Amino acid sequence: MRGATRRSVAADQGAGFVGLTLIAVLTAALLLPGIIAARSFYNAGQTSEVEPALPPLSSVDGIALIGLFSVVLHLLYAVGLKVALMIPTPDFLAWVPLADPYAPMGARHADLNAALSVLLGLAGLCVLALPIGNLTGQLMMRLDDKTIFYGSMAEILAKTGSDQDFVVAYVLTKIEHDGRLVGYEGTVVSLLRNADRFPAKVILKDASIFYLTMSDEGPIRRETKGTIDWIALAADEWSNIAFKVFKVEDDPVELPAASTASDHQPSPAA
Incomplete structure (x- = not known):
């Protein structure tokens, strides 16, 4: 009786560990689009001489930036999924599962379609992260707020490229x-x-x-x-x-004065 109890407790602990591992993996996967967007954001400040410098993931700035991008991306993607569910699926796409990275949150058991749905959804989020991050970076550059890209050397490095x-x-x-x-x-x-x-x-x-x-x-x-x-x-x-x-500034070249018709008229005969 005691042996069965011990086996039951060990099984529960093992299941709990696996559950926590899956949650950690899923959380890291859902943060991946935010990391890609942050990289694309800083690439907007790259020039031919200056490489982008990303804040480390362990820093407050890195966590805040990645977290902000992740929330925005997931919000946009969730709205897109809501709209996609309202559109009838064409017959030739009926066999393709919906690209839904949030499927495990409501699924009672995992299967191949659920896994494919999650992977397609993560791929869609990563693709969406590239233009969102780059457009945000370009907007920051146009607002003349370049310190986030170049730090204290913004005044000189912003002139390169x-x-x-x-x-x-x-x-x-x-x-x-x-x-x-x-x-x-x-x-x-x-x-x-x-x-x-x-x-x-x-x-x-x-x-x-x-x-x-x-x-x-x-x-x-x-x-x-x-x-x-x-x-x-x-x-x-x-x-x-x-x-x-x-x-490097090109020196202006002074062109000869354009001739007019009167310059070519024959002089009157003496």
């Missing part, structure tokens, strides 16, 4: 030679930032090397010959880094 703009970085490394610090100056090809949106890695093209000596009158810079085609530097390799955006 145009074919007529390029960013030059001045990297002062921790390498010291004969009392002089080694630095690099080059065009930024890629700038990676950490979760705090501070520079973490930079890739420079056509980088020149210079030496910096500190004196009583201030820093003295000495140039070296030659350039490096490509160089990648991480934050733990430099002591300081600075950026400057250059804009």
